[in-house]
Amino acid sequence: MLSFCGQDRCSIDANGRIKFSPRFLTDFMEHNGGDVVFHCLPEGAMAVYPEDIYLQMRRSEPKPAERASSSMVFRRTLRRFGAMTQSDKISTQGRITIPQMYRDYAEIHPGTEVVVLGIEIGVEIWNCEKWKEEFGKINGHLRDKGEREMAADLVFNKENKDGI
16 A cells, blocks of 8 residues: 555644544554654645654765764754754644644644645645645646657657658
8 A cells, every 4th residue: 555645634723733634644653653753844844754764864964973064055954954853753643733833834823724745755734825836836847847858759759750
């Protein structure tokens, strides 16, 4: 079965909590029993990863201390990850409480409808309006890329037909 696929709409309650659907809850429980990591994304949404997946993502740098001592860009990356990341555990009711600072960042407040979408390695939580905009960008990019690919294919086939 596919992990972390699909999307749900839900509301943030008065305490800043959302309840995961059974599908996503099962996926999270299969990883570390529900230990998760919140991470604010530059796109304006919030990702929730199983802790083991997040740690795997962050281990990609072989010598982080050595690199941090010599690279301002790398230190800035570390600052962003450190400031915009927090661990938690899914409650026995299948809920998470999103920290206030992260709710403000992603514009997801109590009573706000949000989209929880699977990204194969976890989920992202989006303000519905921001998600519509992002999804439009994704589809527009794919259409433009497809048009360029088709145009290049037509030129290639014409050149081959003409013996060029």
